[in-house]
Amino acid sequence: QKEVEQNSGPLSVPEGAIASLNCTYSDRGSQSFFWYRQYSGKSPELIMSIYSNGDKEDGRFTAQLNKASQYVSLLIRDSQPSDSATYLCAVNSPASGGSYIPTFGRGTSLIVHP
Amino acid sequence: KAGVTQTPRYLIKTRGQQVTLSCSPISGHRSVSWYQQTPGQGLQFLFEYFSETQRNKGNFPGRFSGRQFSNSRSEMNVSTLELGDSALYLCASASGGQNSPLHFGNGTRLTVT
Numbered sequence: 503q504k505e506v507e508q509n510s511g512p513l514s515v516p517e518g519a520i521a522s523l524n525c526t527y528s529d530r531g532s533q534s535f536f537w538y539r540q541y542s543g544k545s546p547e548l549i550m551s552i553y554s555n556g557d558k559e560d561g562r563f564t565a566q567l568n569k570a571s572q573y574v575s576l577l578i579r580d581s582q583p584s585d586s587a588t589y590l591c592a593v594n595s596p597a598s599g600g601s602y603i604p605t606f607g608r609g610t611s612l613i614v615h616p
Numbered sequence: 617k618a619g620v621t622q623t624p625r626y627l628i629k630t631r632g633q634q635v636t637l638s639c640s641p642i643s644g645h646r647s648v649s650w651y652q653q654t655p656g657q658g659l660q661f662l663f664e665y666f667s668e669t670q671r672n673k674g675n676f677p678g679r680f681s682g683r684q685f686s687n688s689r690s691e692m693n694v695s696t697l698e699l700g701d702s703a704l705y706l707c708a709s710a711s712g713g714q715n716s717p718l719h720f721g722n723g724t725r726l727t728v729t
Binding site: 533534536538544545546547548551553590592594597598599601602603604605606607608609 | 651657658659661664666671672706712714715717718719720721722723
């Protein structure tokens with residue numbers, strides 16, 4: 503059973519702080535890693551993808567991947583109240599016929615308070 | 617580019633009925649996946665279609681089925697509805713490659729009474 507684990511939170515940070523969200527996965531064959539943001543009552547939207555070890559930065563967001571430790575994280579710098587949402591970690595693992603299936607963690611709820 | 621379109625947005629059904637949900641993917645995307653989201657279980661994979669063929673299937677009973685048409689539009693059907701089928705059903709499209717992220721529709725909120 504392929505698993506993706508996230509701390510459900512809520513993670514509460516003050517405005518302007520760095521929010522750190524973490525995710526571990528069980529399948530060593532996993533190739534691609536994604537972070538989605540889901541506002542309450544809305545559908546998930548992609549915010550970051552990462553495919554190789556190291557850091558990837560996009561604006562205030564930095565994704566970090568360590569395949570040896572089976573660990574992926576998302577840092578949000580200068581957190582804003584509008585960042586308050588549930589963050590879903592998704593991991594693509596090999597499936598049948600050369601395809602890949604994403605497995606989602608249950609998400610971490612982030613609250614950024616003014 | 618138009619996003620993923622799901623219809624209807626809301627449905628209320630009674631136990632034992634069946635329901636069909638529809639999804640139109642982003643133009644050019646050949647992969648369509650369906651997910652069930654509930655507060656207790658999170659996002660659960662139902663199945664994926666690629667070029668009209670079911671490529672992968674999650675651990676859901678046979679009451680859940682789907683299909684994909686030649687224009688990549690997809691439908692999902694749930695027969696003999698149970699109270700536990702109440703959930704948000706999300707459709708997502710992707711180009712289909714290894715590194716392709718999912719693009720989600722707005723979902724269909726199904727309530728079974």
